[in-house]
Amino acid sequence: MAAELSPEKLSEIHRPTLDQALEAIRTRAYWSPHPEHPKAYGTEGLAGSLGAAEGKAAFDAVLNTRLDLGQPGTDGWTGGEISPYGPELGIEYPHADPDVLLPVMSAAMGSWRAAGPETRALVCLEILARISARTHELAHAVMHTSGQAFVMAFQAGGPHAQDRGLEAVAYAFEEQTRTPRSADWSKPQGKRDPLRLHKSYTAAGRGISLLIGCNTFPTWNGYPGLFASLATGNPVLVKPHPRAVLPLALTVQLAREVLTQAGFDPNLVAMAAERPGEGIARTLAVRPEVKIIDYTGSTAFGDWLETNARQAQVYTEKAGVNTIVIDSTDHYRGMLSNLAFSLSLYSGQMCTTPQNLLIPRDGITTDLGAKTYEDVVTDIAAAVNGLLGDDARANGLLGALVNPDVKARLEGASALGDVALASRPVVNPDFPEAVVRTPVLVKLDGTEPDDGAPYLSECFGPVSFAVAVGSTGEALDLLRRTIREKGAMTVGAYTTSPEVERAVEDVCFEESAQLSLNLTGGVYVNQTAAFSDFHGSGGNPAANAALCDGAFVSNRFRVVEVRRQA
Numbered sequence: 001m002a003a004e005l006s007p008e009k010l011s012e013i014h015r016p017t018l019d020q021a022l023e024a025i026r027t028r029a030y031w032s033p034h035p036e037h038p039k040a041y042g043t044e045g046l047a048g049s050l051g052a053a054e055g056k057a058a059f060d061a062v063l064n065t066r067l068d069l070g071q072p073g074t075d076g077w078t079g080g081e082i083s084p085y086g087p088e089l090g091i092e093y094p095h096a097d098p099d100v101l102l103p104v105m106s107a108a109m110g111s112w113r114a115a116g117p118e119t120r121a122l123v124c125l126e127i128l129a130r131i132s133a134r135t136h137e138l139a140h141a142v143m144h145t146s147g148q149a150f151v152m153a154f155q156a157g158g159p160h161a162q163d164r165g166l167e168a169v170a171y172a173f174e175e176q177t178r179t180p181r182s183a184d185w186s187k188p189q190g191k192r193d194p195l196r197l198h199k200s201y202t203a204a205g206r207g208i209s210l211l212i213g214c215n216t217f218p219t220w221n222g223y224p225g226l227f228a229s230l231a232t233g234n235p236v237l238v239k240p241h242p243r244a245v246l247p248l249a250l251t252v253q254l255a256r257e258v259l260t261q262a263g264f265d266p267n268l269v270a271m272a273a274e275r276p277g278e279g280i281a282r283t284l285a286v287r288p289e290v291k292i293i294d295y296t297g298s299t300a301f302g303d304w305l306e307t308n309a310r311q312a313q314v315y316t317e318k319a320g321v322n323t324i325v326i327d328s329t330d331h332y333r334g335m336l337s338n339l340a341f342s343l344s345l346y347s348g349q350m351c352t353t354p355q356n357l358l359i360p361r362d363g364i365t366t367d368l369g370a371k372t373y374e375d376v377v378t379d380i381a382a383a384v385n386g387l388l389g390d391d392a393r394a395n396g397l398l399g400a401l402v403n404p405d406v407k408a409r410l411e412g413a414s415a416l417g418d419v420a421l422a423s424r425p426v427v428n429p430d431f432p433e434a435v436v437r438t439p440v441l442v443k444l445d446g447t448e449p450d451d452g453a454p455y456l457s458e459c460f461g462p463v464s465f466a467v468a469v470g471s472t473g474e475a476l477d478l479l480r481r482t483i484r485e486k487g488a489m490t491v492g493a494y495t496t497s498p499e500v501e502r503a504v505e506d507v508c509f510e511e512s513a514q515l516s517l518n519l520t521g522g523v524y525v526n527q528t529a530a531f532s533d534f535h536g537s538g539g540n541p542a543a544n545a546a547l548c549d550g551a552f553v554s555n556r557f558r559v560v561e562v563r564r565q566a
Helices: 007-027 052-062 098-107 109-133 135-146 150-157 159-176 223-231 246-261 280-285 299-308 332-348 373-388 391-398 404-415 472-486 498-511 550-554
Strands: 074-079 092-096 182-189 192-205 208-212 236-239 269-271 290-296 313-317 323-326 356-360 418-421 440-445 463-469 491-494 515-517 557-565
Touching (some): 007 109, 109 246, 135 150, 208 223, 223 246, 280 290, 280 299, 332 463, 404 440, 491 498
Parallel strands (some): 208 236, 323 356, 491 515
Antiparallel strands (some): 192 557
């Protein structure tokens, strides 16, 4: 039976999008094929997509059901997700026997390899298009597993995640097609006949790719690795975080549907949900069939993977200490507003949220006159209070605390130093069980810090430190030490001095950290745009890979050459 989605049909539908994505990663200009606004979906929006009511109904329909993916090796069922907003999801997922599932996945590689880079890319784009059409449904799934507020779950968990997946496909296609599919080789031999060979070059996947999902951004952090591996010829086994299974389960379901319709084995994408306390990531990570691992989460487990999963190419995003250097500004109110939003968004539960604000003890110069350290800290606290003073707005920005560990860190922050901004509870009228808290800002002394200084470790969640330093030079020294020893996903700086600007740049160049300078408008240090911004650098302890560059995809496949006598 012919495939419902032939390569020709896929090319007609998706090749223009692939070409635009390739152009975008070359120019770094703004581009996205995935609408950010919820009203862009539904009967009057994106063709075939679910509107707001339909998406909510689809999400509700999967609650308290058994989500059967139709994959082999199912030896039981597991679940137990509880929304950070309170309700139990009540969904059961297939529990896989890896001794059955992994061989079946490996067996699917042959036809997928033979399809070639373009067909693989176009199948991936069809999967992304199906995901995009169900953005409203996935937004509720992300919201009720991560604690993100709905609008953020819609945008970050939907179009922004889809953009990152498409970006990975574009890089994968670019890297795989650098080498031609074939070449006729002729070496002159003087008076003798030349030596002639016909050579073919095939991009071959390394083996099964294991995606270890995270709780806070299951799709945004999951899609790059998933699609980079799939597009480069590898089967992908998705191991979701036990608190955030649903978004990735729906993704796997859609991927299997598309693969089947395109004439490929659906077992190229499968899922391994775990029983409570089972910890199957450690077992799967060292399986000989697993050749690639993508992981976002704690430094401890990321380090374990890098040390022990020696048979695999491991891509990790771990913890870091993100820092803002405040030297001077020509837009003081804009700086305060920008920092307040950055500290508040999703209750600081982002790997890019600034934690340490390094402020000279003698103060800074601004367009509103000189400001002391105390002035700056007080004004930042006031800006956060102003932003979050209205509970409806606060709920929309903060979301809910994702787990009890975040709440414990928040509640313990007041013991670390003088509190400049106290956290307060916010009631969510729609979800009264949700734990919603405003950020806390603690004043600390940055003079000659010892290894136990609180700001030298990540305090994940809505906790930030206003660190008093002797000078901007001391701030740069502390910045360098922090990046080198602990890593950073983001660095920010405010300065009106070209010399200081160059000095901050030099630190970030030398320590390999992504830098944002003098952000005072609607772009924030903890946000990045696919096709243009690099998320992480891969050059400091916070992450060994960047989303997304050529290095993120190029080691997921190998070019295998076959030479024939011509």
